[in-house]
Each structure stands twice: as C-alpha cells, then as structure tokens.
Amino acid sequence: MICVLSGGVGAARLLRALSEYDPALDLRAVVNVGDDLVMHGLQICPDLDTITYTLAGLNNEEQGWGLTGETWRVMQELGALGGDAWFGLGDRDLATHLYRTQRLHAGSNKTEVAAEIAHHFQLGVDLLPATNDPLATEFHTEVGILSFQEYFVRHHHDVVVTSIDFRGAAAARLTSQAAEALRDADRIVIAPSNPLISIGPILAIPGVREALRERRDDVIAVSPIIGGAALKGPADRLLRELGHDVSPVGVARYYRDLVGTMVIDEVDVELRASIEELGLECRVTTTIMKNPDHARHLAAVVMA
Amino acid sequence: MICVLSGGVGAARLLRALSEYDPALDLRAVVNVGDDLVMHGLQICPDLDTITYTLAGLNNEEQGWGLTGETWRVMQELGALGGDAWFGLGDRDLATHLYRTQRLHAGSNKTEVAAEIAHHFQLGVDLLPATNDPLATEFHTEVGILSFQEYFVRHHHDVVVTSIDFRGAAAARLTSQAAEALRDADRIVIAPSNPLISIGPILAIPGVREALRERRDDVIAVSPIIGGAALKGPADRLLRELGHDVSPVGVARYYRDLVGTMVIDEVDVELRASIEELGLECRVTTTIMKNPDHARHLAAVVMA
Numbered sequence: 384m385i386c387v388l389s390g391g392v393g394a395a396r397l398l399r400a401l402s403e404y405d406p407a408l409d410l411r412a413v414v415n416v417g418d419d420l421v422m423h424g425l426q427i428c429p430d431l432d433t434i435t436y437t438l439a440g441l442n443n444e445e446q447g448w449g450l451t452g453e454t455w456r457v458m459q460e461l462g463a464l465g466g467d468a469w470f471g472l473g474d475r476d477l478a479t480h481l482y483r484t485q486r487l488h489a490g491s492n493k494t495e496v497a498a499e500i501a502h503h504f505q506l507g508v509d510l511l512p513a514t515n516d517p518l519a520t521e522f523h524t525e526v527g528i529l530s531f532q533e534y535f536v537r538h539h540h541d542v543v544v545t546s547i548d549f550r551g552a553a554a555a556r557l558t559s560q561a562a563e564a565l566r567d568a569d570r571i572v573i574a575p576s577n578p579l580i581s582i583g584p585i586l587a588i589p590g591v592r593e594a595l596r597e598r599r600d601d602v603i604a605v606s607p608i609i610g611g612a613a614l615k616g617p618a619d620r621l622l623r624e625l626g627h628d629v630s631p632v633g634v635a636r637y638y639r640d641l642v643g644t645m646v647i648d649e650v651d652v653e654l655r656a657s658i659e660e661l662g663l664e665c666r667v668t669t670t671i672m673k674n675p676d677h678a679r680h681l682a683a684v685v686m687a
Numbered sequence: 688m689i690c691v692l693s694g695g696v697g698a699a700r701l702l703r704a705l706s707e708y709d710p711a712l713d714l715r716a717v718v719n720v721g722d723d724l725v726m727h728g729l730q731i732c733p734d735l736d737t738i739t740y741t742l743a744g745l746n747n748e749e750q751g752w753g754l755t756g757e758t759w760r761v762m763q764e765l766g767a768l769g770g771d772a773w774f775g776l777g778d779r780d781l782a783t784h785l786y787r788t789q790r791l792h793a794g795s796n797k798t799e800v801a802a803e804i805a806h807h808f809q810l811g812v813d814l815l816p817a818t819n820d821p822l823a824t825e826f827h828t829e830v831g832i833l834s835f836q837e838y839f840v841r842h843h844h845d846v847v848v849t850s851i852d853f854r855g856a857a858a859a860r861l862t863s864q865a866a867e868a869l870r871d872a873d874r875i876v877i878a879p880s881n882p883l884i885s886i887g888p889i890l891a892i893p894g895v896r897e898a899l900r901e902r903r904d905d906v907i908a909v910s911p912i913i914g915g916a917a918l919k920g921p922a923d924r925l926l927r928e929l930g931h932d933v934s935p936v937g938v939a940r941y942y943r944d945l946v947g948t949m950v951i952d953e954v955d956v957e958l959r960a961s962i963e964e965l966g967l968e969c970r971v972t973t974t975i976m977k978n979p980d981h982a983r984h985l986a987a988v989v990m991a
Contacts (some may be wrong), residue, residue: 503768
C-alpha cells in the first residue's frame with residue numbers, strides 16, 4: 384500500500400501515473416484541505432476535486448484546470464446579477480459542490496463524502512481528506528491577510544507574502560483513515576505539490592510530522608521545482624519570498640527531517656550531491672508528467 | 688400606496704396586473720416565506736423568486752413555473768452523481784440562490800437581499816419578505832410530517848393532510864418594512880394565493896391579524912377558488928381536507944374578520960349573496976389573469 388500526501392494538479396498526475404503503472408496497487412491519497420472554502424454557501428474542496436476529476440479522466444488537460452465539456456451558465460447569470468463571480472464555478476463542477484454540501488448538511492463528514500464521490504467515479508484510489516476539522520491556509524501579505532482563494536484566484540498569487548498561517552491546524556485532528564494510511568503504508572510519497580501551501584497544511588496537523596519522522600526511510604518526495612521554477616502555481620515565488628532556495632535543494636532542506644529520498648528532474652542532475660550532503664538519497668528521472676512515458680518513468684522510480 | 692399580501696404565481700400575476708394598470712403606483716408586496724428552504728446549502732425563497740421573475744418578464748408563461756430560456760446542466764450532473772435532484776433548480780435560477788446565499792452569509796438579511804434583486808431587475812415593486820426570522824410551513828400527513836417542498840414537489844401534493852403548522856411563527860417578527868406597508872397602505876389586497884399555505888403563514892406572524900382587523904374596511908381579497916377549484920396548486924384539496932368549503936364562500940369565511948371586500952369570479956356570481964351574508968362586500972369580475980384584458984379588469988376592480 385502506498386500513501387501519497389497530496390495537493391492538487393501535481394498530486395493528481397502522480398496518482399494517475401501510479402495507478403496506471405500498477406492498477407492492482409492499494410493507493411491512498413491523504414489530501415490537503417487548507418484550500419477548502421465555503422462560497423455561496425457551498426463547500427468547495429479544490430484539491431479533492433482536482434484529483435477526482437483527473438483520476439476520472441474528466442479534467443481539462445489542455446486548459447490545465449477544470450472539467451472537460453464544462454459550461455458556465457450559472458456564473459454568467461450570477462455575474463449579470465452583480466454577484467461574486469471571481470471564483471469561477473462551472474455548471475458541471477457546481478454539481479459536485481451541491482452534492483457535497485447537501486451530504487454535509489445531512490450529517491456526513493468530508494471523508495465520507497469523498498469516499499462516496501470516489502466510489503461514484505470508480506476511481507480506484509482512496510481519497511482521504513487529511514482532517515475533517517476546520518483548517519484554513521491564510522496569507523499575510525502586503526495587502527493584508529488573504530484566504531487561500533483570495534490570494535490564489537482573486538489576486539492571481541501576484542502579491543508579496545510575508546508569512547503563511549494554517550488557521551485551525553493546531554486543534555485539527557488527522558482522520559483515523561489518514562492516520563491508518565500513514566501508519567500502514569509500505570511507502571509514503573510526497574507528491575510534487577507546493578511544499579509550503581499544499582503539503583504544509585497536512586504537515587501542520589499534530590502527529591503528521593512525527594509519523595513521517597519515525598518512518599523517514601520509507602518517505603520519498605518528488606520535487607515540484609524543476610530547473611529553478613515551478614511547473615505550475617506560485618511555489619517558486621513563495622519559496623523565494625519566504626527565504627528558501629528555489630531549487631530541489633531548497634525543497635530537500637524543507638523536508639529534510641521527514642524524507643529519506645528525493646526524486647529530482649534530469650535537468651537538475653548536478654544538484655544530486657548537494658541533496659545527498661543533506662543526508663537524503665536522491666534519484667534522478669524525468670518528472671514532468673504531461674508526457675505519459677515520462678509519467679510512467681516517474682512512477683517506476685517512485686515504486687522502485 | 689397599495690400593499691399586497693402575496694404567495695407565488697397568483698400574487699405575481701396580480702402584482703404585474705396592478706403595476707401595468709398604474710405604473711406610477713407605489714406597490715409593496717408582503718411576501719410569504721413559509722415555503723423557503725435550504726437545499727444543497729442554498730437559501731431558496733420560491734415565492735419571492737416567482738414574483739421577481741414574473742415582474743421581470745422572465746417567467747416561463749407557457750410552462751407556468753420557472754424561467755424562460757432555462758437550462759438544467761447542474762441538475763443533470765447532480766442527478767448523475769446520485770445527488771438529491773427531486774427539487775429542480777435550473778442553471779439560471781441557481782444564480783439567484785447563489786447570490787442570495789452569499790449575501791446572507793455576508794451578514795445581510797432576506798429583506799435587504801430581496802431589495803437588491805428587485806433593484807437589479809428594476810421591478811418597480813417593493814418585495815418585502817414578511818419576516819426575516821425562521822418560519823417554516825409543515826404538513827402533518829398520512830405519511831408523516833413533511834416540509835413544504837417535500838409535500839408540494841416530492842409528493843406532488845398528493846397525500847392526505849390532517850393539519851398545517853407554521854413552525855417558528857409565534858416567535859417570528861414582522862419586518863419593519865412589512866409593518867410600515869401594512870400600516871400606511873391606502874388599501875391592503877390579499878392576492879389570489881392559497882389562503883392556507885401562502886397567506887396563512889403571513890397571518891400567523893404576531894401582529895398581522897390585528898393590523899388587518901383594525902383596518903378591515905381597507906382590506907380586499909381576491910378569491911383563488913373559481914368554480915369550485917383552484918386555478919393552480921392544491922388549494923381546493925387542502926380546503927376540503929381541512930374542513931372548509933371549496934368555494935369563494937369558504938374563503939370569505941376564512942378571511943371574515945380580516946377582510947371587508949371579496950372579489951370573486953363571474954362564474955361564481957350566484958355566491959355573492961352568501962358572501963354578503965357573512966358581512967363582506969362582494970365584487971364580481973373576471974379573475975383569471977392569463978388573459979391580459981382580464982388582468983386589467985381585475986386590477987381596475989381591486990383599485991376601484
């Protein structure tokens with residue numbers, strides 16, 4: 384059994400690569416909920432949904448986000464009505480949020496709803512929200528404190544961040560399902576997601592760092608930084624603003640006490656020695672998963 | 688200034704007729720909120736929305752409910768997902784519910800949101816929810832206690848009702864805007880809405896019956912029963928099941944202490960004497976408003 388600490392797009396692609404590499408694999412994703420938000424009264428879980436849509440083959444691969452065949456009628460009408468339409472919710476996507484919200488109102492928790500949705504789409508991967516308790520990633524910035532989606536979507540992650548806070552994390556409890564996955568996994572993989580704001584919120588839940596530290600040799604992380612930049616999103620900018628090296632070495636240093644092995648891209652092969660000097664093993668392969676062959680290679684390296 | 692106690696479709700047509708009859712009229716609708724529900728986390732106000740869409744010219748006149756040019760993408764996807772899709776919410780309609788829910792979450796009340804929506808659609812009629820407090824119409828039936836929409840939509844109002852309860856009504860406060868409309872109106876009109884479940888919840892709010900009783904001579908009601916049947920909905924069946932005459936006389940008896948004048952349809956002209964015997968004045972005209980000429984006649988009679 385493999386447990387993958389997961390953010391959104393990068394994690395979704397790694398999970399897809401792993402499940403295609405070995406369809407019989409017991410694969411469990413412990414998923415970040417720090418981006419979750421309530422919008423228009425609807426409970427939205429962006430990372431869970433990105434993984435769900437990707438594994439279901441419904442993600443818009445060209446666009447890089449959202450669903451195939453998406454339509455935007457509700458948002459068009461909401462915009463016309465003068466409503467808050469900056470956070471785009473497609474009609475197809477909205478159905479997921481209505482479903483989840485209805486089930487939560489009926490007394491289910493995020494873990495149960497995620498399992499129902501995964502079952503509906505026959506995903507073959509267990510999607511486990513890291514916690515069912517409130518946990519919200521917040522950005523302290525030059526324009527004030529911003530919620531995740533205000534920073535990410537409304538401001539296009541184009542403001543200077545001075546610090547990141549995971550509100551609620553200290554009191555949040557890892558779900559029993561996520562705890563079991565971390566404890567029983569043959570290998571724990573940290574997906575090539577943003578270390579600070581996708582993996583960070585999971586690590587901020589009491590007990591997670593300890594669980595990884597105890598099994599450091601079984602923990603392998605895939606660097607989301609390739610050739611000095613993030614493939615997607617503000618990981619590079621945030622690492623820089625918060626004083627980290629924008630390189631796989633910076634990522635290795637950030638994960639140092641939790642991770643036994645780093646996987647880095649071939650373009651960064653000359654950084655292998657620096658990572659090994661930090662006391663981590665290092666494997667080098669192609670890590671850009673847009674190419675299915677490369678995705679298979681990466682899966683093979685992670686599973687080796 | 689005319690104040691109209693309003694349910695959904697019948698009230699919407701009367702309000703449209705009155706505002707077309709005299710565009711300069713200060714027209715204020717005190718609207719039933721007993722049907723309001725939270726579905727998928729969204730605050731839905733069916734009577735307010737029916738009136739809004741009708742006055743905005745967006746209602747689907749042929750179908751008798753819903754919006755013109757409506758699409759159903761979200762519901763289709765929700766149904767495919769195994770979600771609760773028995774209460775149909777069109778994509779265009781959903782935008783209203785998202786807008787309202789977002790504004791309520793931001794701290795506004797239903798009165799403020801209704802005013803914003805009315806302003807957006809330039810309705811020319813003040814839409815005043817009767818109360819901003821919780822008030823829910825419930826049906827005690829042969830299959831248990833049902834919420835309004837469970838009775839109306841899910842069971843197609845095809846179960847035997849033994850009693851109706853307006854949960855929360857005793858503690859609900861008439862809004863100051865609705866109270867002002869009732870106090871200052873030159874005439875108070877009770878729309879041809881269901882007396883028991885559209886007007887009943889408004890009358891159940893403390894102070895409303897007293898306000899009408901004090902000004903009984905200024906109160907005029909349009910019978911929703913024509914020729915022994917309701918034009919739409921279960922008013923006839925409910926009146927019968929709860930021991931009332933299914934006729935304008937039954938309606939007059941129900942409103943007797945609150946209403947000075949009843950307006951009945953020409954087909955019921957022979958009931959005029961029975962209504963007058965109850966101590967009400969009675970006016971006879973065409974009351975079916977699908978025909979614009981008839982609607983104008985009715986408006987003229989109500990305003991006379």
